[in-house]
Amino acid sequence: SYVLTQPPSVSVAPGKTARISCGGDNVGGKSVHWYQQKPGQAPVLVIYYDGDRPSGIPERFSGSSFGNTATLTISRVEAGDEADYFCQVWDSSSDHPYVFGTGTKVTVL
Amino acid sequence: QVQLVESGGGLVEPGGSLSLSCAASGFTFGDYYMNWIRQAPGKGLEWVSHISDSGKTIYYGDSVKGRFTISRDNAKNSLYLHMNSLRAEDTALYYCARDGGSDTQYAMDVWGQGTTVTVSS
Numbered sequence: 490s491y492v493l494t495q496p497p498s499v500s501v502a503p504g505k506t507a508r509i510s511c512g513g514d515n516v517g518g519k520s521v522h523w524y525q526q527k528p529g530q531a532p533v534l535v536i537y538y539d540g541d542r543p544s545g546i547p548e549r550f551s552g553s554s555f556g557n558t559a560t561l562t563i564s565r566v567e568a569g570d571e572a573d574y575f576c577q578v579w580d581s582s583s584d585h586p587y588v589f590g591t592g593t594k595v596t597v598l
Numbered sequence: 599q600v601q602l603v604e605s606g607g608g609l610v611e612p613g614g615s616l617s618l619s620c621a622a623s624g625f626t627f628g629d630y631y632m633n634w635i636r637q638a639p640g641k642g643l644e645w646v647s648h649i650s651d652s653g654k655t656i657y658y659g660d661s662v663k664g665r666f667t668i669s670r671d672n673a674k675n676s677l678y679l680h681m682n683s684l685r686a687e688d689t690a691l692y693y694c695a696r697d698g699g700s701d702t703q704y705a706m707d708v709w710g711q712g713t714t715v716t717v718s719s
Contacts, residue, residue: 490660520703520704520705522702522703522705522706524643524706526643531693531709531710531711531712532643532693532706532709533709534702534705534706534707537698537702537703537705537707538702538703538705541702543702543707573642575642575643577643577645577705577706579703579704579705584657585645585657585659585660586648586657586704587633587645587648587704588645589635589642589643589644589645590642591642592642592643
């Protein structure tokens with residue numbers, strides 16, 4: 490089955506840039522989505538289709554995907570960005586079309 | 599506003615059954631694919647099952663295939679998950695989520711708050 494690997498944790502100072510990777514075989518050839526989950530809350534979609542933002546998501550959140558790695562970038566990090574982040578792909582060729590990454594805890598120092 | 603509300607969770611013994619429901623409001627439910635996703639305590643997200651807008655196409659994750667059944671009633675704006683032969687490892691918070699379809703390349707753009715299932719004797 491398809492596997493998406495994320496670093497368990499990323500630490501970043503306020504005002505700096507956080508980059509979260511999501512590794513998978515030819516992930517650049519699939520549609521990659523990113524979710525933010527704060528403690529005790531449901532996940533929220535922050536990036537879809539590699540780099541598009543739903544309405545209401547700040548421009549500080551951006552995404553890219555190429556080859557075997559997709560990346561979520563959070564610019565000018567704020568304390569409120571501290572959360573778990575999950576990548577997810579949709580694989581139209583599979584009967585298990587939805588796969589989530591292992592998740593990354595972002596800590597704002 | 600667009601909303602999903604799950605219900606039906608609870609404590610069940612191993613080998614038992616439980617049915618979850620998800621009530622949708624604020625959008626045309628029958629136009630959207632839907633999914634169930636679960637999250638074990640302290641763990642990541644695990645996709646459980648998918649159902650197309652018409653209900654004709656259904657997928658399951660390997661860990662639940664043959665034990666769980668997803669269904670929907672578009673007239674009642676509701677999604678269901680019937681769970682049989684429950685195991686301790688099925689203990690999790692179960693979310694229903696709307697699939698944005700081709701507009702979002704099948705991202706889950708609306709989530710409920712979840713309902714907790716605990717499997718224990």
